[in-house]
Amino acid sequence: MPVFSFFNSHTISQIIILILFVIIISKPDLRSSLLPINKTLKILLFVFFLSQSLSIINAVNIDEFLSVYKNLTVGFIFFIVAIVEINSRDHIKKIIQIFVISIVVNLSAQLIYYFGQDSMVNVLQVFLYPKYWEVVKLNLIRDRFFIEMQEPALIPILIYLGIKSPSKKYTFFYFLLWILEIFLSTISNFRSLFFMAIVSTYISLFYMVKKIKYSLFLTSLLIMVFIITGYISAFYANRNTIDRIVFATKEETQTLISRIDLWKYSLDLGKAFSLTGVGLGNFYEYLPFKYHHTGTTNPNQIKLNFLSSHNPHNIIFELLSETGFIGLCSYIFLLIYFIRTDKDIFSNKKKEIYPFIISFWTLFLYAAWNPAFTTSFWILFWVLRVLIINYNRNE
Incomplete structure (x- = not known):
């Protein structure tokens, strides 16, 4: 089991990324093409990464800082690898194929997890990151099901492939994946996943589907999925995401109140440690006594309380509290740059890039x-941005 605990999907993906990075920086012909992007973006990326690094100044838990910093670094290295390697239309098509394959694999794993027998779930567990x-x-x-499920962000790509596919069987396949994404986000009991799926679907319909009949058809499918989900979730888990939204219990309301309280406290930390923040991964270390001692002796509840409060659960408040105004402003300037480039793409009606922008x-x-x-967040964040940058350049 120790061998499997190391060779899981999380570790293997990081090793592959690091190997590719070493190959790129060791070969002159590849190194010469490193970061083929304009000077403004290079500066913004450097300042953002530097600001995250400087947050170690006030970190009291170095292990937590290094854990989060590692995730950021792996994502940044992946950006460098991707910007060099994904440099043609053929490469972009291959990445889209990888997206589709990963969606199929993840959907299959999630369906096994939700409907499968214990023996099947135990087999699945062997290949997963232990902390995950x-x-x-x-x-x-x-x-609550399907932690860190970010696949709903890729729904625009599935819809685009579905409406552009010349083959009816492929159109059916892509729309089936879209339906499963909606279904799983609805039974997940995570409101954010549900909103991601719905928002990405209707923005895609608005920008990419011009025929009313397509929009009506997909909307009808959505309604059918919601009805079927209601029956299935009633049998397996009693509640689903729609129930959490429409029939909010006292516990659901308290979750939102607690989230807002964490946001308020992150503002206080941002004011107290205005330049470099308290350090990546150190938000929990600076929380008041009540968050560390909730009065319960149940070990699972203690862990759940930690998961709920170890992070503001919002990237803006997280950056403000953990990396200060320098870290937050560097990220905002980066987003403003992306907004400007995306606006130009829409102005020039480069419709093939629309699904990547909506997904981003x-x-x-x-x-x-x-x-x-x-x-997983930073890798998907950067690969989507690389697809936008390089597809736009190839246009």
């Missing part, structure tokens, strides 16, 4: 309600 699996089991106590900003919606400094 611990969080999954803790959230299962409160009927849908992912930002995820970061507005969830911990964002994870390897």
